[in-house]
Amino acid sequence: MTLITRRKFLTAAAVTTGATALSAIPMVAGAKELNKNLKWDKDYDVVVIGYGGAGAAAAIAAHDGGAKVLIVEKMSEGGGNTAVSSGGYICTDDPEKAKVYFKNLFKYANSEMDEEQVDIFANECINLTKYVDSLKDGLEQYVYGYAGFQSIEGSESIRKFRVKGKKRGGDNLFDAYKYAVEEKRKIDVRLNTPAKDLIRNCDGEIVGVTIVTNGKEENICARKAVVLTTGQGGIKLC
Ligand SMILES: Cc1cc2nc3c(=O)[nH]c(=O)nc-3n(C[C@H](O)[C@H](O)[C@H](O)COP(=O)(O)OP(=O)(O)OC[C@H]3O[C@@H](n4cnc5c(N)ncnc54)[C@H](O)[C@@H]3O)c2cc1C
Structure with missing residues (x-):
């Protein structure tokens, strides 16, 4: 087993839902060696494995950066946990206060904290509603809640948003991602793969x-x- 890091891995630092953005994505996997007998069946600039919110966001970012992108998804449809989640995401209009709140939350929970990651999250989540708006014209978002711990300093800076829609929560958010990937950008998606x-x-x-x-196995060059x-x-690799 090999510990995989950047380029060797570009992991998606994509913002999907708040929990994803805050969680580190360590990936442990093995890999087979490229050798002269291995033939490429297709080639792309970027191959995204997994079509949930993080995969969709990574594919959008790569595509908009000029890359030819393929998403592969093992299930018969995209969405993953993102589509069955509550679909809530945190946005703030005051990153400095949000930082205080997030850091206090870690202390309160007696949890290990990656301070740099928390700072990045607080600085970036100011843009989150704008980002979600950019997925699809006419999309509506609404505030459905506030900080979970109101007595913690900085809590007044926190708003929780969802995408409005006919479904339950995360599926409305994923529908917007799906539109942005498949309709707006025509990014290649391979399901059941x-x-x-x-x-x-x-x-x-x-x-x-x-x-x-x-x-049928295919080797895709990235x-x-x-x-x-x-x-x-x-x-799961051997
Ligand atoms: C009930 C529930 C409610 C939640 N509510 C919230 C909330 O309100 N706010 C919040 O921030 N978070 C919430 N979460 C957590 C949130 O859903 C996840 O953190 C987030 O969806 C993870 O997104 P992801 O794109 O990383 O993974 P996923 O959305 O799970 O996507 C991963 C995809 O990869 C595919 N895949 C896996 N292995 C392979 C493979 N070998 N080849 C190809 N494809 C593969 C999977 O089939 C899946 O489609 C909730 C979770 C649950 C279960």
Whole structure:
């Protein structure tokens, strides 16, 4: 087993829902070696593995940065946990106060904190409603709640938002992602397609991925990055 980090992994620092943005995404996996017998079936700049909120956001960012992108999803539809979640995300209009609140929350919970990550989250979540707006024209968002711990300093800076829609919560958010990926950008999405192996060159860089559709394996070259956004799942590699 190898510990995979950047380029070797560009992990999606994508903002999906608050919990995702705050959680580190350590990925432990092995990889098969690129060798002269291995043939590429297709090539992309970026291959995103897992089509939940993080995968959709990563694919959008890569596409908008000029990359040719493929998303592979093992299930028959995208959404993952994102679509069955409550779909709430935190936005603040005062990152400095939000930082105080988040840091106090960690202390209150007696939890280990990555201060840099919390600072990034607080600074970026000011843009979150604008980002969600950009997914689809005419999309409506609403405030459905406030800080969970009102007595903690900085709590007044926290608002919790959701996307309005006919469904329950996260599925409204994922519908917006799906529109942004499939309709607005026409990014290639392969459903019912688990990623099976990562492919590593002799320098140890991840340069592709083996995917499986209807039992048939294909080797996909990823010229720039493979992004792992498999949520709680992942790739089981030998
Ligand atoms: C009931 C519930 C309510 C929640 N409410 C909230 C909330 O209000 N706010 C909040 O911030 N968080 C909430 N969460 C947590 C939130 O849903 C997750 O943190 C977030 O959805 C994770 O997004 P993701 O894109 O990382 O993973 P996911 O959305 O789970 O996407 C991962 C995708 O990867 C696919 N995949 C896995 N392995 C492979 C493979 N080998 N090949 C191809 N595809 C693969 C999966 O099928 C899945 O579609 C809630 C969770 C639950 C369960």
